Amino acid sequence: xxxxxxxxxxxxxxxxxxxxxxxxxxxxxxxxxxxxxxxxxxxxxxxxxxxxxxxxxxxxxxxxxxxxxxxxxxxxxxxxxxxxxxxxxxxxxxxxxxxxxxxxxxxxxxxxxxxxxxxxxxxxxxxxxxxxxxxxxxxxxxxxxxxxxxxxxxxxxxxxxxxxxxxxxxxxxxxxxxxxxxxxxxxxxxxxxxxxxxxxxxxxxxxxxxxxxxxxxxxxxxxxxxxxxxxxxxxxxxxxxxxxxxx
Amino acid sequence: xxxxxxxxxxxxxxxxxxxxxxxxxxxxxxxxxxxxxxxxxxxxxxxxxxxxxxxxxxxxxxxxxxxxxxxxxxxxx
Ligand SMILES: Cc1ncc(C[n+]2csc(CCOP(=O)(O)OP(=O)(O)O)c2C)c(N)n1
Ligand code: SF4
Ligand code: SF4
Numbered sequence: 001x002x003x004x005x006x007x008x009x010x011x012x013x014x015x016x017x018x019x020x021x022x023x024x025x026x027x028x029x030x031x032x033x034x035x036x037x038x039x040x041x042x043x044x045x046x047x048x049x050x051x052x053x054x055x056x057x058x059x060x061x062x063x064x065x066x067x068x069x070x071x072x073x074x075x076x077x078x079x080x081x082x083x084x085x086x087x088x089x090x091x092x093x094x095x096x097x098x099x100x101x102x103x104x105x106x107x108x109x110x111x112x113x114x115x116x117x118x119x120x121x122x123x124x125x126x127x128x129x130x131x132x133x134x135x136x137x138x139x140x141x142x143x144x145x146x147x148x149x150x151x152x153x154x155x156x157x158x159x160x161x162x163x164x165x166x167x168x169x170x171x172x173x174x175x176x177x178x179x180x181x182x183x184x185x186x187x188x189x190x191x192x193x194x195x196x197x198x199x200x201x202x203x204x205x206x207x208x209x210x211x212x213x214x215x216x217x218x219x220x221x222x223x224x225x226x227x228x229x230x231x232x233x234x235x236x237x238x239x240x241x242x243x244x245x246x247x
Numbered sequence: 248x249x250x251x252x253x254x255x256x257x258x259x260x261x262x263x264x265x266x267x268x269x270x271x272x273x274x275x276x277x278x279x280x281x282x283x284x285x286x287x288x289x290x291x292x293x294x295x296x297x298x299x300x301x302x303x304x305x306x307x308x309x310x311x312x313x314x315x316x317x318x319x320x321x322x323x324x
Contacts, residue, residue, distance in 0.1 A: 001316050001317070001318065001319065002316070002317045002318075002319055003252075003314045003315070003316055004314060004315045004317070005312060005313070005314055006251075006298060006300065006313050006314065006315050007300045007303040007304075007311065007312055007313035008312050009309045009312075010309075013309065017258070017259055017284070017308070018307075018308065020307065020308075021261075022261035022262060022263040022286070023261070023263030023264070023265055023307060024307055025307055026307070027306075027307025027308050027309075028305070028306075028307045031307075031309055182269070182305070183269055183301045183304040183305050186304050186305065187304065216263075222264070223263040223264060223265055224263075224264055224265060224268045227265065227268075
């Protein structure tokens, strides 16, 4: 029998166990980013900006030069890095608490300036790291520690759809929403990440990939149930698609 | 149909079960072993893997490697 290896850990991923909870799809998103960095052969010139949130230790897992930004400020740090080192490939990786709550100003203005960076936005509809508080993306009726009876739109408004909002701006080049709920979506998510990095490399402008992701721990679900919940409840509320595409 | 097998990095596995659910051929299960972190790693418990990679694509911890198997002499056409 001849054996051919057809799947292995990407080279730019560091060979350690992550601190993520079992079944948390942050790990899937990390692997996709590392696969794309390998395939585009950009490891040496890529710079990551990690957020505050569960993915704060991104730099322990993806083997590229990295910053760790103050909460929500990753797009500002990424903007500065890209302007000073225009040949680098700069991406931020941010949760929904980080990007859509405390960091709302930074993301909107970086997008509006058309910074030539890539923003990877992990939307898991909750604050993971701090123990499951309501996020701007929490679904109506979804329970969180700060809305134990479920999000009430009369008190807390409705889930913010970041892609749709940023797509109203003129400057951004590529805006898309993908999911990692099931392998069939994950394959598409990787294509989107590839296109986002290519958009930056080709100097076409700001690229934004929202990845719908699970938080089994704070959703209070088994990992498989969490991927089903993501598909059944989050994906209708946050439709997948391309909202802006480079000329 | 292609033939395959998976390799399991047992110490990395967290028993989340996403690969077990993703496998169309149902050849994976959570084993009875226990790794150093206290998790029960996944195992391929029977033949029938078709090397589709769905398990590896869904794994958040890069636990799995997938191999395609080919007979040395026979061509697979
Ligand atoms: C200035 C500041 N305010 C608040 C916090 C507390 N804090 C840490 S992580 C976090 C939110 C994390 O949620 P999210 O961005 O959705 O990421 P996840 O953990 O779900 O991946 C908050 C509010 C902080 N570290 N710094
Ligand atoms: S708390 Fe949620 S987002 Fe954070 S590692 Fe655990 S499952 Fe993932
Ligand atoms: S490669 Fe496909 S058939 Fe083989 S174990 Fe993985 S999911 Fe199952």
